[in-house]
Amino acid sequence: MPRTADLLGPSKERPGDNLGTVPIFAQRKWDCPPLGCRIIPDVLTGSLVAAGLLAISLLAPTEKTMGDAQRILYVHVAAAWCGLAGFLIVAASGLLYLLRRDLGWDHWAQAAAEMAWLCCGLTLITGSFWAHAAWNTWWTWEPRLAATAILWAVSSGYLIVRSGVEDPHRRARMGAVLALVAAADIPLVVMATRWFRGIHPAAPQMDPAMRLVLLLSIVGFSAFFGLLLVRRRGQLRLESLLGALEREIDG
Amino acid sequence: MAAQLWWIVHKDLVSECRTWRVWPAMLLFGLVVAFVFGVQADLPPDQRPQIAGGLLWLAIFFAGMQAVDHSCGAEREEGCWDGLMLYPIGAAAIYLAKLAVNAIALAALECLLIPAFAALADVPLMSHPGAMLLVALLGNVGICAVGTLLSGLVAGVRHGGSLLVLIVLPLVIPVVLAAAEATRLAAEGQLGPEWWRWVHLLAAFAAIFVTAGATLFDFVIRD
Amino acid sequence: MSDRTIAVQASRLTKVFGSRVVLREVDLEAAEGEIVVLTGANGAGKTTLLRCLASLTRPTSGDVRWFGRPAGAEPAARRLVGMVPHQSCIYPHLTVRENVVFAARMQGLREAGRRADEWIAAAGLRPYAHRLATHLSRGMRQRVALARALVHDPPIVLMDEPFAGLDAEAAAWLVDLLAEFRGRSRVVCLATHDPDMTQGLTGRVFHLQSGRIEPPEPRRVVATGHNPGESLAA
Numbered sequence: 001m002p003r004t005a006d007l008l009g010p011s012k013e014r015p016g017d018n019l020g021t022v023p024i025f026a027q028r029k030w031d032c033p034p035l036g037c038r039i040i041p042d043v044l045t046g047s048l049v050a051a052g053l054l055a056i057s058l059l060a061p062t063e064k065t066m067g068d069a070q071r072i073l074y075v076h077v078a079a080a081w082c083g084l085a086g087f088l089i090v091a092a093s094g095l096l097y098l099l100r101r102d103l104g105w106d107h108w109a110q111a112a113a114e115m116a117w118l119c120c121g122l123t124l125i126t127g128s129f130w131a132h133a134a135w136n137t138w139w140t141w142e143p144r145l146a147a148t149a150i151l152w153a154v155s156s157g158y159l160i161v162r163s164g165v166e167d168p169h170r171r172a173r174m175g176a177v178l179a180l181v182a183a184a185d186i187p188l189v190v191m192a193t194r195w196f197r198g199i200h201p202a203a204p205q206m207d208p209a210m211r212l213v214l215l216l217s218i219v220g221f222s223a224f225f226g227l228l229l230v231r232r233r234g235q236l237r238l239e240s241l242l243g244a245l246e247r248e249i250d251g
Numbered sequence: 252m253a254a255q256l257w258w259i260v261h262k263d264l265v266s267e268c269r270t271w272r273v274w275p276a277m278l279l280f281g282l283v284v285a286f287v288f289g290v291q292a293d294l295p296p297d298q299r300p301q302i303a304g305g306l307l308w309l310a311i312f313f314a315g316m317q318a319v320d321h322s323c324g325a326e327r328e329e330g331c332w333d334g335l336m337l338y339p340i341g342a343a344a345i346y347l348a349k350l351a352v353n354a355i356a357l358a359a360l361e362c363l364l365i366p367a368f369a370a371l372a373d374v375p376l377m378s379h380p381g382a383m384l385l386v387a388l389l390g391n392v393g394i395c396a397v398g399t400l401l402s403g404l405v406a407g408v409r410h411g412g413s414l415l416v417l418i419v420l421p422l423v424i425p426v427v428l429a430a431a432e433a434t435r436l437a438a439e440g441q442l443g444p445e446w447w448r449w450v451h452l453l454a455a456f457a458a459i460f461v462t463a464g465a466t467l468f469d470f471v472i473r474d
Numbered sequence: 475m476s477d478r479t480i481a482v483q484a485s486r487l488t489k490v491f492g493s494r495v496v497l498r499e500v501d502l503e504a505a506e507g508e509i510v511v512l513t514g515a516n517g518a519g520k521t522t523l524l525r526c527l528a529s530l531t532r533p534t535s536g537d538v539r540w541f542g543r544p545a546g547a548e549p550a551a552r553r554l555v556g557m558v559p560h561q562s563c564i565y566p567h568l569t570v571r572e573n574v575v576f577a578a579r580m581q582g583l584r585e586a587g588r589r590a591d592e593w594i595a596a597a598g599l600r601p602y603a604h605r606l607a608t609h610l611s612r613g614m615r616q617r618v619a620l621a622r623a624l625v626h627d628p629p630i631v632l633m634d635e636p637f638a639g640l641d642a643e644a645a646a647w648l649v650d651l652l653a654e655f656r657g658r659s660r661v662v663c664l665a666t667h668d669p670d671m672t673q674g675l676t677g678r679v680f681h682l683q684s685g686r687i688e689p690p691e692p693r694r695v696v697a698t699g700h701n702p703g704e705s706l707a708a
Contacts, residue, residue, distance in 0.1 A: 166491075166492045167491050167492045168492065169534075243493055246493065247490070247493060247495055250495075
């Protein structure tokens with residue numbers, strides 16, 4: 001039976017790394033890094049998010065037709081980008097799991113799926129508010145919004161299917177297959193909805209200041225997404241290690 | 252492999268013909284949807300082909316999922332999945348056989364449903380039978396390609412049957428949209444470049460997902 | 475044993491389902507012409523071990539080989555194995571003959587019908603050949619499962635509780651069949667929770683407890699009813 005030492009590899013403990021009451025198994029560098037290493041990403045992410053929010057609030061010029069309601073767009077686009085990126089991570093991690101049968105990749109997939117679900121949900125909500133402000137309707141069948149709705153539905157199905165399976169390898173296999181099918185499907189969804197509505201969206205004409213704010217918003221949101229992803233993946237990995245320890249103790 | 256594939260299809264069709272466990276419910280469901288549409292639709296004649304096309308393909312999807320769910324679910328009885336996996340046959344061949352059985356089931360459904368929709372909705376769905384046949388064939392393969400793969404996936408999951416529709420429907424939206432539009436255009440007699448564009452999308456979807464299904468089915472059925 | 479080819483080999487086989495360790499570094503070898511009996515209480519891991527040997531279940535770690543080659547690596551290699559799993563693997567809405575003919579066809583046998591008829595007769599199922607499997611008793615279904623699994627005459631035979639549901643006559647037939655397999659250099663691994671059912675068989679016995687073979691040594695030799703005093707060298 002795989003022993004904990006095999007799972008963790010040799011200890012990389014250095015003077016000053018030992019946090020006293022933290023058990024030896026948790027002292028792998030990126031599961032319980034030194035205090036400085038844990039704070040720096042949080043501070044950096046916080047700074048980027050703050051910069052984005054400040055840019056949206058203060059730097060972005062007021063749009064002439066929609067007024068301040070247009071600022072929702074900066075959150076909407078950033079959330080949409082993170083949702084799509086999250087789903088691509090789910091699919092890539094799933095493929096790597098199928099090739100390597102390493103549950104570490106499944107932890108990335110699970111964490112990314114949860115983030116993608118959240119981001120797609122946020123995209124739909126902000127999109128509804130934006131549509132209501134722009135066209136006095138809560139929903140518009142714009143192809144990318146329709147694709148996001150489908151991505152949200154697929155993410156929901158992915159998480160529900162996973163929750164119904166106890167065995168971690170079986171759960172990982174199922175998740176990987178579903179994610180790969182969905183990843184192949186999304187471009188076809190965008191194509192079909194685009195043809196169906198006869199819409200060929202052109203790149204929006206944006207003021208350079210608006211473009212800068214959009215970029216800052218995307219960077220800040222992506223940093224926050226990345227931080228949550230890494231933290232959540234760390235949680236899943238620790239859960240898995242705890243399970244392995246319990247089996248070793250029982251065995 | 253072709254012979255083994257054929258014997259699996261033959262076995263499933265014989266079982267269904269002896270028990271009639273799925274097909275009658277599937278056909279009845281489709282007919283009820285057609286009837287409900289016909290009862291409430293006082294639409295102007297020019298709008299009927301579009302609505303009829305969309306409703307027809309949604310009815311085919313929901314009714315067809317019963318057959319798709321059963322094709323893999325039935326193998327779980329008496330542990331027959333283990334029996335299939337013990338034979339010298341690849342998972343891809345099992346997948347293609349199940350896909351063929353499901354496509355045949357949907358074809359049987361459409362033989363009843365398309366004339367029923369045509370009559371109840373007063374839409375000339377049968378005016379270009381060759382075009383409708385092509386759309387039906389590609390639409391069947393597309394829906395069944397995804398449905399067969401995912402029915403194997405959820406076969407051992409808690410509440411798998413109800414999950415199947417939840418996870419398949421978002422993924423087959425391109426098929427439903429394309430088939431609905433192609434059906435509308437065929438009913439209106441417009442078999443030009445726009446109709447062919449939708450048919451190409453159907454063909455691309457079918458090709459991509461039959462390939463994906465044949466590749467991934469081994470991961471679905473084997474621990 | 476050293477002169478005979480190792481037909482089935484499991485090395486450090488481990489299987490974990492969720493938080494349960496079902497098999498713990500199990501080592502097992504069976505040579506041609508050998509009968510291996512796996513005993514143990516319910517939940518000891520017998521079924522999982524057989525499924526791993528049949529390549530139905532992928533082990534968490536460890537290796538399974540058939541005649542020195544990785545088990546189940548190619549679909550064609552599965553012709554080497556005939557397995558009677560815990561569930562009967564027969565289609566309830568096909569007749570007895572249709573079930574066995576289907577198995578023969580899936581194994582790629584020529585004259586599938588004739589081979590199926592031979593096994594149906596051997597298993598005492600001729601009067602029931604055209605009866606639907608769903609109308610058969612548990613014991614009859616077990617006989618159909620045996621016929622289905624053995625119709626292609628595999629060199630490796632794996633059986634999970636093969637005596638379950640069999641009457642005395644059928645059980646005696648099965649014991650004779652297994653002795654015949656041994657004589658024809660077939661290897662048989664069978665799992666049972668009741669070692670008394672294996673009286674009359676010559677072979678090695680492995681006792682599984684909590685996923686381990688206990689004790690690893692020595693191995694008990696089951697006294698035979700056919701050749702008194704004969705035993706396999708351990």
